[in-house]
Structure formats: structure tokens, C-alpha cells
Amino acid sequence: MNQFFSFVKKEFFHIWRDKRTMFILLGMPVIQIIIFGFALTNEVKNAEIAVLDQSHDAASSLLVNEIKASRYFTIAALLHNPDEIKTTLQENKAKIILVIPSSYGNDLKHLNAAQVQLIADASDPNTATTLINYASAIIQDYQQRINTNIQIPFAIHTQVRMLYNPQQKGAYSFVPGVMAMVLMLVCSMMTAITIVREKETGTMEVMLVSPVRPMKIIIAKAVPYLLLSFINIASILLLSVYVLGVPINGSLVLLLAESILFTITCLSFGLLISSITDSQQTAMFISLTGMFLPTAMLSGFMFPIENMPLALRMLSNVVPSRWFYEIVRSVMIKGSGFEDVWMQTMILLGMTLLLIILAVKKFKIRLE
Amino acid sequence: MRTLKFLLQKEFKQVFRDKSILRMIFIMPVMQLIILPWAADYEIKNINLVVVDHDQSSYARQLVSKITASGYFRLDKYTTSYKDAMKEIEDDHADIILEIPVSFENNLAKTSSANLFMAANAINGVKAGLGTSYLQSIIRDFNNDIRMQWIQQPRFDEAANIDIRYSNWFNPQMDYKSFMVPGILAILVTMVGSFLAAMNIVREKEIGTIEQINVTPIKKYHFILGKLIPFWILGLVILSIGFLIAFLGYGILPAGSFFAIYVFAATYLLAVLGLGLLISTYSSTQQQAMLVSFFMMMIFVLLSGLYTPIDSMPEWAQWITKFNPVTYFIEVMRMVVLKGSSLSDIRYNLFIILAFAVVLNTWAVFSYRKRS
Amino acid sequence: MINDIIISAKGLTKKFNDFIAVDHISFDVYKGEIFGFLGANGAGKTTAIRMLCGLSLPSAGKASVAGFDVYKQTENIKKTIGYMSQKFSLYEDLTVKENIRFYGGIYGKSNQFIKEKTGWLLQRLHLENEADKLVGSLPLGWKQKLAFSVAVFHEPRIVFLDEPTGGVDPVTRREFWNLIYEAAESGITIFITTHYMDEAEYCNRVSIMVDGRIDALDSPAALKQQYAVDSMDKVFLHLARTAQRVDS
Numbered sequence: 001m002n003q004f005f006s007f008v009k010k011e012f013f014h015i016w017r018d019k020r021t022m023f024i025l026l027g028m029p030v031i032q033i034i035i036f037g038f039a040l041t042n043e044v045k046n047a048e049i050a051v052l053d054q055s056h057d058a059a060s061s062l063l064v065n066e067i068k069a070s071r072y073f074t075i076a077a078l079l080h081n082p083d084e085i086k087t088t089l090q091e092n093k094a095k096i097i098l099v100i101p102s103s104y105g106n107d108l109k110h111l112n113a114a115q116v117q118l119i120a121d122a123s124d125p126n127t128a129t130t131l132i133n134y135a136s137a138i139i140q141d142y143q144q145r146i147n148t149n150i151q152i153p154f155a156i157h158t159q160v161r162m163l164y165n166p167q168q169k170g171a172y173s174f175v176p177g178v179m180a181m182v183l184m185l186v187c188s189m190m191t192a193i194t195i196v197r198e199k200e201t202g203t204m205e206v207m208l209v210s211p212v213r214p215m216k217i218i219i220a221k222a223v224p225y226l227l228l229s230f231i232n233i234a235s236i237l238l239l240s241v242y243v244l245g246v247p248i249n250g251s252l253v254l255l256l257a258e259s260i261l262f263t264i265t266c267l268s269f270g271l272l273i274s275s276i277t278d279s280q281q282t283a284m285f286i287s288l289t290g291m292f293l294p295t296a297m298l299s300g301f302m303f304p305i306e307n308m309p310l311a312l313r314m315l316s317n318v319v320p321s322r323w324f325y326e327i328v329r330s331v332m333i334k335g336s337g338f339e340d341v342w343m344q345t346m347i348l349l350g351m352t353l354l355l356i357i358l359a360v361k362k363f364k365i366r367l368e
Numbered sequence: 369m370r371t372l373k374f375l376l377q378k379e380f381k382q383v384f385r386d387k388s389i390l391r392m393i394f395i396m397p398v399m400q401l402i403i404l405p406w407a408a409d410y411e412i413k414n415i416n417l418v419v420v421d422h423d424q425s426s427y428a429r430q431l432v433s434k435i436t437a438s439g440y441f442r443l444d445k446y447t448t449s450y451k452d453a454m455k456e457i458e459d460d461h462a463d464i465i466l467e468i469p470v471s472f473e474n475n476l477a478k479t480s481s482a483n484l485f486m487a488a489n490a491i492n493g494v495k496a497g498l499g500t501s502y503l504q505s506i507i508r509d510f511n512n513d514i515r516m517q518w519i520q521q522p523r524f525d526e527a528a529n530i531d532i533r534y535s536n537w538f539n540p541q542m543d544y545k546s547f548m549v550p551g552i553l554a555i556l557v558t559m560v561g562s563f564l565a566a567m568n569i570v571r572e573k574e575i576g577t578i579e580q581i582n583v584t585p586i587k588k589y590h591f592i593l594g595k596l597i598p599f600w601i602l603g604l605v606i607l608s609i610g611f612l613i614a615f616l617g618y619g620i621l622p623a624g625s626f627f628a629i630y631v632f633a634a635t636y637l638l639a640v641l642g643l644g645l646l647i648s649t650y651s652s653t654q655q656q657a658m659l660v661s662f663f664m665m666m667i668f669v670l671l672s673g674l675y676t677p678i679d680s681m682p683e684w685a686q687w688i689t690k691f692n693p694v695t696y697f698i699e700v701m702r703m704v705v706l707k708g709s710s711l712s713d714i715r716y717n718l719f720i721i722l723a724f725a726v727v728l729n730t731w732a733v734f735s736y737r738k739r740s
Numbered sequence: 741m742i743n744d745i746i747i748s749a750k751g752l753t754k755k756f757n758d759f760i761a762v763d764h765i766s767f768d769v770y771k772g773e774i775f776g777f778l779g780a781n782g783a784g785k786t787t788a789i790r791m792l793c794g795l796s797l798p799s800a801g802k803a804s805v806a807g808f809d810v811y812k813q814t815e816n817i818k819k820t821i822g823y824m825s826q827k828f829s830l831y832e833d834l835t836v837k838e839n840i841r842f843y844g845g846i847y848g849k850s851n852q853f854i855k856e857k858t859g860w861l862l863q864r865l866h867l868e869n870e871a872d873k874l875v876g877s878l879p880l881g882w883k884q885k886l887a888f889s890v891a892v893f894h895e896p897r898i899v900f901l902d903e904p905t906g907g908v909d910p911v912t913r914r915e916f917w918n919l920i921y922e923a924a925e926s927g928i929t930i931f932i933t934t935h936y937m938d939e940a941e942y943c944n945r946v947s948i949m950v951d952g953r954i955d956a957l958d959s960p961a962a963l964k965q966q967y968a969v970d971s972m973d974k975v976f977l978h979l980a981r982t983a984q985r986v987d988s
Contacts, residue, residue, distance in 0.1 A: 039685035090709040115531045122536035123706035162490035281388040297407040374845030576827035583823040
């Protein structure tokens with residue numbers, strides 16, 4: 001056991017000496033949480049709108065003022081002729097354009113019915129949809145206010161309730177995702193690369209001829225990264241509760257236990273990579289394409305799985321982070337207990353066992 | 369010039385012999401371009417709806433069939449129990465509950481006013497927001513239909529009515545892939561430029577050949593050019609392969625000119641190569657270089673407007689995006705590819721990227737040392 | 741010819757923070773001689789060579805190589821020297837021919853020169869059949885001989901060899917020294933570090949470094965006489981025993 005600890009100590013020194021690596025490994029989750037938590041949102045505010053007011057009268061300026069007063073839009077430009085519409089959008093000066101035709105004021109006064117047009121830059125389709133919805137809502141509000149004293153017949157009123165996440169914070173869906181990504185990076189990629197590096201430089205041979213059992217050496221290399229991961233899990237959870245205000249609704253013990261399980265999954269994947277590759281670049285390439293990209297793309301945390309075509313949905317089933325993501329999301333946000341996530345846990349456990357068996361098998365073959 | 373020729377020959381031979389680099393250069397773009405646009409589909413469709421119908425009237429059925437006919441919604445379950453519906457949400461089978469209360473039809477007919485309730489699973493805020501607003505606009509339409517049926521529409525409506533027409537320019541089919549693919553291409557070019565160039569130089573440091581180069585009379589700028597030019601060309605090759613895949617796989621052809629794109633891309637590559645060079649002079653092992661590039665790429669990609677609009681970001685994040693070269697390239701790609709913007713429309717971005725290129729390369733050349 | 745000084749160092753010193761790697765060394769190397777630069781591991785040999793080649797800036801002292809100053813004229817020095825480091829430094833992923841061509845090219849040799857001399861060199865090293873093989877696939881001894889040939893390919897006036905024969909078998913070492921003699925005969929000055937004392941015997945003159953200083957400098961015969969021993973091995977052991985620095 002003493003030998004084992006001396007190996008672990010050596011690994012710690014390696015990591016500890018490289019301050020930059022330490023900083024990045026510990027800082028990565030913090031920065032991800034901050035970026036995802038505060039910077040990445042689809043919420044509309046201060047969207048740039050341009051107005052082409054061809055009517056130029058009291059009624060049209062009332063409408064323009066409505067838009068101006070809204071916190072969703074800022075008026076980026078006032079256009080004077082229809083030719084400017086295209087160039088304004090092409091130069092990215094505005095994302096949506098409100099066109100008030102010359103007959104607007106007249107029509108509204110005499111016919112009680114007028115038309116306006118919204119032209120959205122649909123190169124970004126979702127933003128276009130959202131902006132059109134918001135602009136329409138403002139105009140409809142305005143219309144209703146003109147009509148306050150008239151009862152609109154046969155009105156259906158809708159009431160909307162947002163479950164679990166009343167403020168629709170993005171944080172709720174990405175905190176579990178950030179956990180999965182960071183664990184993947186630290187446990188799989190870093191472990192695989194350090195082991196392969198020792199192979200490349202030849203120091204692995206030196207250790208393999210020492211009387212310590214080979215598996216112990218490998219595990220000793222992984223232990224520091226395991227501890228780093230625990231620090232990362234702790235910092236992610238603390239940040240999300242105290243900085244982002246994302247609650248842990250379920251049991252903390254269950255959440256930690258599941259995280260440890262996933263950490264081991266990642267670790268065994270890292271070990272597997274390290275036993276089938278010989279160069280750092282290859283190890284890096286395999287961890288990137290085999291682990292990191294699937295985690296980012298197919299775990300459901302950045303992009304909803306149900307939107308994907310069937311082939312990708314099937315593929316997502318073999319990505320371990322997908323299951324971990326589901327577990328954490330349920331336990332943390334919905335407050336589910338073990339009885340709700342046992343199936344996902346079993347799948348993850350099965351994957352882990354499979355990875356460990358493969359890693360050990362490959363490792364033995366190489367030693368003979 | 370002759371020295372440069374020899375350096376270039378060597379670099380190209382090495383790149384084409386290195387399997388892992390080749391794989392990164394050719395498999396990564398293909399994989400990303402084939403999988404990512406399908407995965408990164410934020411277009412909200414197939415929203416799973418569970419309807420709790422306490423009314424069971426003909427209006428209720430009409431409403432439900434109108435909703436399912438819209439194409440955005442998939443009816444997951446039609447039930448009379450709210451508890452059942454909640455269970456669907458908890459099990460992640462449904463995203464939105466629409467509850468039609470008892471005597472919905474009656475109220476509408478008699479008191480001229482009725483209520484509907486919806487509840488959305490807001491863990492995914494985007495989906496909940498867009499989903500409920502789609503649902504509301506369908507209900508609004510339904511409401512208008514009903515009104516039409518009941519009122520003999522008079523020529524002159526007492527209530528003022530502003531009719532809103534809208535059109536979606538540049539991407540009328542609202543295809544999310546046309547939006548993502550140009551952005552992904554920009555990311556790929558960035559990765560080749562900074563990531564691979566940095567790794568390449570650090571590798572020479574690690575295996576020691578850089579010592580041998582340093583005792584030769586090679587000029588500093590020759591060596592640096594010898595490293596940059598191959599990756600500059602590779603970057604443009606990747607871009608071209610990317611455009612080919614975009615055309616064959618997604619039918620995307622730039623609305624604007626290739627000329628504008630390549631002029632910008634050529635300048636942009638100079639900037640990111642400078643960045644790669646800078647990373648390499650500050651790292652001594654490949655592992656370090658990789659981690660640093662990875663870390664930077666992550667911030668660059670997330671804060672580039674690739675996934676979420678920059679306008680929605682808080683001010684500090686918007687400031688970061690201004691110092692992020694990727695932002696400008698993604699913007700240009702989307703402008704030229706989707707909107708057909710011309711070279712003069714993107715001049716502002718071009719100047720900024722040129723400034724990036726000058727600053728980064730000057731810094732890199734000064735910090736690269738032949739002697740310690 | 742004997743008195744033409746080609747390398748001269750006076751009080752050359754290199755400090756890394758508090759650590760004095762090279763401590764005021766002074767010596768002259770004459771044109772055309774084989775100069776052995778001996779010392780235990782960590783004695784400061786590599787640091788000294790790096791300063792002379794213009795890879796590392798001295799902290800104090802003066803030195804010139806082929807008449808060029810090591811502070812200001814490093815680019816001129818680089819044009820006149822060849823260098824082979826203890827780390828193997830050819831590109832393993834280029835072929836034999838490509839490596840020769842590359843190094844010939846960056847020293848500004850003409851295509852004609854490169855072509856002719858490559859043919860001659862491959863013949864001399866018996867590598868004609870390996871010309872298009874990747875260097876990484878050659879045995880170590882061949883690689884070292886090739887590396888030396890590449891270091892003198894551009895016909896430098898001086899070549900610095902930093903432990904060129906480490907890990908090489910005795911037969912190959914003998915062949916390697918034949919290459920060195922040939923180069924010396926053609927007028928190239930050889931500046932070599934080594935741990936093999938039998939190799940020290942081959943040198944015209946040797947210096948022995950201990951703890952960053954040069955403790956002895958003379959021909960092998962004179963040194964043996966001075967210390968009254970019968971081999972360079974014993975001279976070396978005698979001096980090295982006084983070293984304070986632990987092997988790094």
C-alpha cells in the first residue's frame with residue numbers, strides 16, 4: 001500500500017508543478033458555469049429594429065413609440081425608402097424591420113382597419129420567430145388598448161404556467177451538462193493523455209519493471225484526476241446553488257453517488273483509450289471525437305434529443321453522458337428519487353462495467 | 369526565398385505523412401458537418417403535447433385537431449385527468465399540458481368568454497417559451513375562426529384592427545441547418561488554424577528538432593512563415609471541402625460571392641494562425657498546448673453567437689465577443705452565405721480582423737525566440 | 741596552421757538565477773584540430789556549447805567563434821558551424837534523402853551541390869538502399885552517422901558534437917570516428933563532448949570541466965604525464981572525484 005501511495009504522490013507532483021494546467025482544470029467549470037449561466041440566453045432584449053414609416057402621421061408615431069418604449073427592442077434606424085430594407089438587413093444593422101405603409105393612418109381612422117408589415121432576418125430562424133412574436137404582441141397590446149371600451153366578443157383567454165423553472169432560466173438545463181462535460185474532460189481525456197505520455201517518453205517501462213502491480217500503477221495515475229473531479233463537482237454544485245440560484249431539489253447523497261458512478265465511467269473510458277493508443281495526438285483525437293463531441297452534441301444538454309433524426313437518437317443511447325445528464329436533471333431539478341432514475345443508473349453501471357472489462361483485457365494483452 | 373521553399377516542402381511532407389493530423393483535418397470536418405447540423409437543430413418542432421380535456425365538446429375537439437394539424441405539435445396523450453398529464457411531464461414524455469376546463473364551449477357561447485390553461489416543462493426554457501407562444505398563436509387563430517362563425521362580419525368593425533403581415537427574408541423555409549452550417553464551417557477553419565498550428569510547433573519543441581533548426585542561419589520570419597503557410601493553405605482547403613459538403617449534403621450555396629468569403633477567410637486565417645503561434649511559444653508540451661487551445665476554443669465558440677444571439681448577452685459578455693475573432697467570422701459567413709452581403713457590407717468586419725492579424729502576429733513574432 | 745585560433749573563450753559564464761552553470765571558462769581551439777570537451781554529467785558542457793552556437797546568451801565573459809562575437813553576431817556564427825545535439829534531431833517522419841535535402845537547402849546550398857553531394861554521401865554511408873526510407877525506421881547507429889553527415893553537409897568551418905556516440909555499439913563508434921577524422925582532414929574543426937575516455941584519446945587536445953570550471957586542458961599524452969597515470973580514464977576520475985555537484 002505504501003508503494004501505491006508513493007505513486008499517487010508522484011502523480012500529484014506532476015500535476016501540481018504545472019500551474020497552468022491546474023488553473024485550467026480547476027477554472028474550466030467555473031468559467032463554463034458563468035458563461036452558460038449568464039451569457040448564453042435566448043431571451044430577447046434590446047433587439048435591434050428598424051422602422052420604415054411611410055405614413056408619417058400621429059397614428060403611426062404612436063405605434064413607433066410603443067415599440068420604442070418596449071424593453072425588448074431598441075430602434076436602430078429610421079428608414080426612408082423601401083430600398084434601404086435589404087441593405088439594412090445585409091449589413092446586420094437590424095434584425096427585424098417594421099414597415100408602416102403610407103395608408104396606415106388614414107385606414108385606421110376611416111376603416112378602423114390597417115395593415116403593418118414585419119420583415120425578419122430569418123437567417124437565424126428562431127430569433128426571427130421570437131422577434132416576430134414579441135413585435136406582434138406589442139402591436140396587439142397597443143390595439144387592445146385603443147379598444148379598451150369595446151368588449152371583444154367570443155374571447156378565449158389563455159393562462160400559462162411554467163413548471164419547475166418559472167423564470168425559464170437556461171441554467172436549469174445546462175448545469176447537469178457542464179458537470180458531464182467537465183468530468184469527461186478531466187477523467188477521460190487528461191487521464192488517457194498522461195498515461196500515453198509516459199508510454200511515449202518511455203517512463204512507463206521503468207515503472208512496469210518495478211515490483212508494483214501494473215494495474216496499481218495505472219490506478220495511481222488516475223487517482224489525482226479523480227480527486228480533481230470531486231473538487232470540480234463540488235465547485236459546480238456550489239456555484240449553481242449560490243451563484244445561479246439553481247436549487248438541488250432531490251437528495252444530495254443520491255446526486256453525489258451518481259456523480260461518483262459517472263466519474264468512474266469516464267475514468268474507465270480514459271483507461272481504455274490509453275491502453276489502445278501509443279501517441280498523445282491519437283489519444284487526444286480519440287477522446288475528442290469519441291467522448292467530448294458526443295457529450296456536447298448528443299447528450300441532450302445543448303440540443304434537444306427529440307429534435308434529432310432517428311439515427312442520431314439511436315446513437316445517443318450509447319453515449320454515457322446522455323444517461324448521466326438525465327439522472328442529474330431529474331434528481332437536481334425535478335427532485336426525483338432513486339426509484340425514478342434506477343433504469344438510467346443501471347444502464348450507466350452496465351456501461352461502466354463493460355468499459356472496465358475492456359480496459360483490463362486490452363491492458364493485459366499489451367503486457368504479455 | 370529558397371530557404372522558405374525548403375521549409376514548405378518539409379512541412380507539407382510531414383503533414384501528409386502524419387496519420388493523426390490527416391484524420392483531424394479530414395474526418396473532423398466531415399463528422400462535424402454531417403452530425404452537428406442535425407443535432408444542433410434548435411428548430412422547435414415535434415413538441416409533445418398532452419391534452420387534458422374536461423369538456424369533451426365539439427369545440428375542444430376542433431381546437432385539438434387544429435393544434436395537431438399545425439405540424440409543431442405531436443399529441444402524446446389525450447386524457448381527462450390532470451394527474452395523468454403531470455405524470456407524462458415527469459417522465460419526460462410530454463413538454464406541454466393544455467387543459468380545457470369544464471364547459472369551455474358553453475362559456476364561450478353564453479358569456480362570450482372562456483379560459484384555457486397551459487403548463488410547460490420549463491427546464492428547457494427555450495422550448496417552453498417557443499412552444500407556448502406557438503400554442504397561443506394557434507389558439508388566437510382558432511379564436512378568430514370562431515368569431516367569424518358567430519358574427520356576421522360587418523363592413524365596419526367597431527373595434528380597430530391592425531392586421532400584421534410578416535415575412536421571413538433570406539431563409540423563408542426557416543431552415544435551421546442553413547443557419548448552423550456556415551457557423552460550423554467558421555469553427556472548423558478556426559480549429560485547423562489555431563489548434564493544429566500550435567500543436568505542430570510544440571511537437572518540434574518536444575522532440576528536440578527545433579534545436580537543430582535554431583543553430584542554422586534560418587531567419588526567424590522564414591521559420592515562422594514556413595510553419596504558417598501550410599496551415600493557411602490547409603485552412604482554405606478545409607473551408608472548400610466544407611462548402612462542398614454543405615452543398616452536397618444540405619444544398620447550401622452562398623447567396624453572396626465566394627470571392628468575398630475567401631478574401632475574408634484568408635485574412636481571418638492569418639489572425640488565428642498568429643494565435644496558434646502565440647499559444648505554441650508559451651507552451652512546452654503538447655498536453656499544455658492542447659489544454660490551452662481547448663480552453664480558449666471553448667470560450668470562443670460559446671461566446672461567438674454560434675448558438676445564442678449576442679444581443680441577448682449581458683454587457684460584459686458582449687465585450688468579450690468583441691475581442692473574439694470567431695464572432696466576426698461567423699457573422700460574415702452568415703451574412704454572405706445567407707443574405708448575399710457583398711464585400712463592402714462586410715468591410716467593417718474585414719478591417720477588424722486585419723487588425724487582429726497584425727496585432728497577434730507581431731506579438732507572436734516578438735515572443736518567439738531563437739535563443740534563451 | 742597550429743596557431744590559427746578559431747574558437748576563443750575568455751571568462752565565459754552562464755547563470756540561471758542563483759545557479760552558475762558555467763563559471764568563467766577560458767580556452768582557445770585551433771583551426772583543424774579535434775577538441776575534446778569532457779566533463780561529468782551536469783558539469784556545464786551542454787550549456788557552454790549552447791552559448792558558443794548562439795542558442796543561449798552568456799551572462800558574462802567574452803567568446804568568439806570563427807571570429808564572430810557570440811553576443812552580436814550569432815547569425816554569422818550559425819552560417820559557419822554545424823551542430824549535432826545529444827537528442828537525435830533529424831526528422832523521423834522524413835526520408836533520409838529528404839532530411840539531407842532539407843538541411844542542405846536551409847543552409848543555402850544550390851540544388852546541384854545538394855544533388856551531387858547527396859549521392860556521394862549515401863554511397864559513403866552505404867545508405868543507397870535506404871535513401872527513400874523514413875529516418876525513424878533506421879537503427880540508432882545509422883541515424884547517428886547520418887546526423888553527423890548532415891551536420892557537416894554544408895561544409896561548415898566548425899562542427900559542434902554534443903555526445904554524438906551515446907548508446908552506440910563499439911563497431912559503429914569506430915565507424916563514426918572514421919567520419920570525424922575524415923571531416924577533420926578536410927579542414928573542419930571538431931568540437932566534441934563525450935563520456936567515453938577511449939574517444940578522448942583520439943582528440944588532439946582535451947579540456948575537462950568540473951562544476952562549471954575547466955580544471956585541465958592539454959593533449960591526452962601531456963595530461964596523463966601530468967597526473968602520472970596511464971589512461972585518460974584515470975585522469976578523468978582523478979579530477980571528477982573533486983566535484984561537488986550532484987549528477988542532475
